[in-house]
Amino acid sequence: MTAPEPHVNELADYERVIRPKKGLVAVDFDELWRYRELFWFLAWRDILVRYKQAALGVAWAVLKPFLTMVVFTIVFGKLAGFSEKKGMNFETYAVLTLAGLLPWQFFANAMAESSNSLVGSSNMISKIYFPRLIIPASAVISGAVDFAIGLVILFGVMLWAGVSWHLNLLLLPVFFLVAFAAAFAIGLWLSALNVKYRDVKYIVPFIVQMGLYASPVAFPSALVREKFGDEVFFLFSLNPMVGVIDGFRWGVLGGAFEPYWPGFWVSIAVIAALLVSGALYFRRAEKTFADVI
Amino acid sequence: MSKPIISVRGISKQYRLGAAKSQDTLRDQLTHWVKNLGKEQADATESFWALRDVCFEVKPGEVIGVIGRNGAGKSTLLKVLSQITEPTEGEIYLRGRLASLLEVGTGFHQELTGRENIFLNGVILGMTQAEVRAKFDEIVEFAEVGKFLDTPVKRYSSGMYVRLAFAVAAHLEPEILVVDEVLAVGDAAFQNKCLGKMQDVAKNRGRTVLFVSHNMAAVQALCGRIIHMGGGRVLGDGNPDSQIAAYLGEIKKPRTDIAVPLGKVIECRQLEFSPNPIVSGQPLEFTLELGAKQRTQLIDCAILIYSVYGQRVAILDLRTTGGQFPIAPDAPFRCTGRIKNFPLVEGDYRVGLFMNCSEYYSDYHDLASLTVSAATKEGELAPYAAHFRGLVELECEVKF
Numbered sequence: 001m002t003a004p005e006p007h008v009n010e011l012a013d014y015e016r017v018i019r020p021k022k023g024l025v026a027v028d029f030d031e032l033w034r035y036r037e038l039f040w041f042l043a044w045r046d047i048l049v050r051y052k053q054a055a056l057g058v059a060w061a062v063l064k065p066f067l068t069m070v071v072f073t074i075v076f077g078k079l080a081g082f083s084e085k086k087g088m089n090f091e092t093y094a095v096l097t098l099a100g101l102l103p104w105q106f107f108a109n110a111m112a113e114s115s116n117s118l119v120g121s122s123n124m125i126s127k128i129y130f131p132r133l134i135i136p137a138s139a140v141i142s143g144a145v146d147f148a149i150g151l152v153i154l155f156g157v158m159l160w161a162g163v164s165w166h167l168n169l170l171l172l173p174v175f176f177l178v179a180f181a182a183a184f185a186i187g188l189w190l191s192a193l194n195v196k197y198r199d200v201k202y203i204v205p206f207i208v209q210m211g212l213y214a215s216p217v218a219f220p221s222a223l224v225r226e227k228f229g230d231e232v233f234f235l236f237s238l239n240p241m242v243g244v245i246d247g248f249r250w251g252v253l254g255g256a257f258e259p260y261w262p263g264f265w266v267s268i269a270v271i272a273a274l275l276v277s278g279a280l281y282f283r284r285a286e287k288t289f290a291d292v293i
Numbered sequence: 294m295s296k297p298i299i300s301v302r303g304i305s306k307q308y309r310l311g312a313a314k315s316q317d318t319l320r321d322q323l324t325h326w327v328k329n330l331g332k333e334q335a336d337a338t339e340s341f342w343a344l345r346d347v348c349f350e351v352k353p354g355e356v357i358g359v360i361g362r363n364g365a366g367k368s369t370l371l372k373v374l375s376q377i378t379e380p381t382e383g384e385i386y387l388r389g390r391l392a393s394l395l396e397v398g399t400g401f402h403q404e405l406t407g408r409e410n411i412f413l414n415g416v417i418l419g420m421t422q423a424e425v426r427a428k429f430d431e432i433v434e435f436a437e438v439g440k441f442l443d444t445p446v447k448r449y450s451s452g453m454y455v456r457l458a459f460a461v462a463a464h465l466e467p468e469i470l471v472v473d474e475v476l477a478v479g480d481a482a483f484q485n486k487c488l489g490k491m492q493d494v495a496k497n498r499g500r501t502v503l504f505v506s507h508n509m510a511a512v513q514a515l516c517g518r519i520i521h522m523g524g525g526r527v528l529g530d531g532n533p534d535s536q537i538a539a540y541l542g543e544i545k546k547p548r549t550d551i552a553v554p555l556g557k558v559i560e561c562r563q564l565e566f567s568p569n570p571i572v573s574g575q576p577l578e579f580t581l582e583l584g585a586k587q588r589t590q591l592i593d594c595a596i597l598i599y600s601v602y603g604q605r606v607a608i609l610d611l612r613t614t615g616g617q618f619p620i621a622p623d624a625p626f627r628c629t630g631r632i633k634n635f636p637l638v639e640g641d642y643r644v645g646l647f648m649n650c651s652e653y654y655s656d657y658h659d660l661a662s663l664t665v666s667a668a669t670k671e672g673e674l675a676p677y678a679a680h681f682r683g684l685v686e687l688e689c690e691v692k693f
């Protein structure tokens with residue numbers, strides 16, 4: 001049996017053609033837009049389930065950054081003496097730490113959730129069609145609630161510390177978007193790799209653990225530049241979270257905490273590269289998700 | 294003259310086996326690369342064609358049944374049609390929104406309430422939130438779970454769970470509905486209700502339905518046309534009665550392939566009855582051998598006997614109190630057994646397996662067939678005709 005050749009006019013009426021895709025596949029933004037409700041519903045489900053299952057619910061989102069801030073402020077601020085650097089007082093150091101912790105914890109959680117998201121949804125992937133990109137993306141966005149709660153604590157601590165409020169705060173949404181992009185970019189890579197190589201579950205805790213020290217969470221990144229010079233700082237900035245945290249901290253504290261912009265743009269470039277390559281890799285790998293998951 | 298709503302043109306789907314199995318982790322992949330350095334792409338990958346040059350067209354409003362043995366390519370065809378997996382060759386043209394129902398309750402979350410799951414599942418299946426809201430009352434009524442709407446579904450009985458899941462799916466209104474064997478769940482009354490709903494969707498609303506089933510009675514009742522598949526190809530396409538007859542003829546022949554895959558890991562190497570045909574009421578012996586492509590545990594196994602029309606009639610439970618059986622490429626699972634007085638009434642029966650290994654579990658249909666011939670009763674009374682006796686004739690001692 002041979003298939004009749006599709007007539008040109010007849011083809012125009014067809015709504016959808018399914019055929020093997022060869023080579024690199026671009027991201028289909030039209031389709032993602034059509035599936036936006038599914039994206040929000042999956043994020044809504046993750047959020048709902050997270051707070052339903054935990055006995056303390058929302059309290060965790062408050063306790064985790066707050067207690068970490070207290071411990072860091074005591075250990076690094078007092079014991080290690082970071083808080084005396086750059087003429088900060090103890091209260092400012094607490095704000096500085098929390099302003100680093102919030103994007104860091106958002107990134108670490110979102111990246112971990114997102115990496116695991118495809119494998120966790122294997123049932124849906126093998127039974128229903130939808131743009132697979134939605135899954136790691138909605139896993140990242142579901143961490144935004146914790147982040148919003150963290151912001152409230154941050155504003156409380158700022159009031160307590162008596163730091164001055166300024167217009168840079170308006171830039172926080174921008175830096176949040178950068179943190180989102182960083183978590184999503186790495187989530188894209190790791191979630192797609194995780195389908196094929198289950199090693200990812202060992203890599204993620206390692207990234208989170210190392211990343212905490214390789215990112216300027218407990219110290220201002222200016223210390224790195226002062227101590228090791230510009231070249232090392234550029235290397236340091238290859239860690240995308242350096243740009244994210246520096247930007248965020250500048251948004252909160254302003255003035256003296258202005259990022260070293262060349263370093264900042266290195267981080268942004270790394271994020272952009274990871275995002276584009278991650279999306280391309282993901283699109284290429286997604287063809288076989290249902291077969292190998 | 295209406296144009297086809299689905300046009301499948303030379304679709305083939307190739308799966309790779311073997312090589313990928315042993316490379317689940319990066320380490321395995323790396324050792325594989327290192328070993329093959331300098332070698333000319335040592336292609337140890339076995340591949341097989343789950344679909345081979347499948348062509349057919351569907352007119353709007355047609356209700357088509359897809360039948361065939363296990364491994365015939367039915368499920369792969371549905372997966373390709375619903376874009377879950379990509380074809381290796383060929384093209385499909387769709388002229389309408391297609392919704393697939395390969396499983397009921399996809400995306401249901403145990404912690405969420407019935408109400409929340411209706412919305413979530415509806416959107417996952419392709420409805421908009423507004424559509425779900427508009428049909429919400431209908432769905433709840435169909436599922437008969439009104440009182441428990443705000444209870445997490447983990448507290449539902451399995452019957453309620455299935456009813457709710459099917460109810461959401463039944464209210465999808467795509468132009469094309471693709472349904473895998475989902476009617477095999479739930480109790481008989483609910484199955485009838487589902488069949489009725491499918492009939493309504495097809496006949497009264499003019500939807501196009503593609504429906505895979507082993508239940509010949511359901512296929513015959515619902516479908517105006519049948520596609521009979523085997524070995525990844527279309528073996529026949531047309532009138533239901535002739536296609537069903539051809540299929541039933543096919544399953545009576547012993548399978549020519551040596552081992553039938555039961556999922557990715559297990560294969561059925563032998564499932565035989567002796568004697569076959571068996572005389573109703575006489576002893577029957579069976580032999581089952583399962584092989585494995587990798588080491589695993591066989592947790593449960595049961596032989597299932599179905600009527601010609603796909604109704605489950607009997608089960609031979611092969612579990613033991615000893616627990617699981619290890620099974621490996623060099624150590625197959627083999628058992629033989631004997632049923633003292635085989636009680637099924639004369640006719641043709643289809644034999645399948647339920648198999649649960651460490652990796653997955655499922656029912657597998659039409660692995661063998663069994664013909665039962667009429668017993669010649671002693672005494673002067675002729676037995677009732679087969680269709681009066683149902684499927685099982687019980688032995689009894691009667692006192693008067």
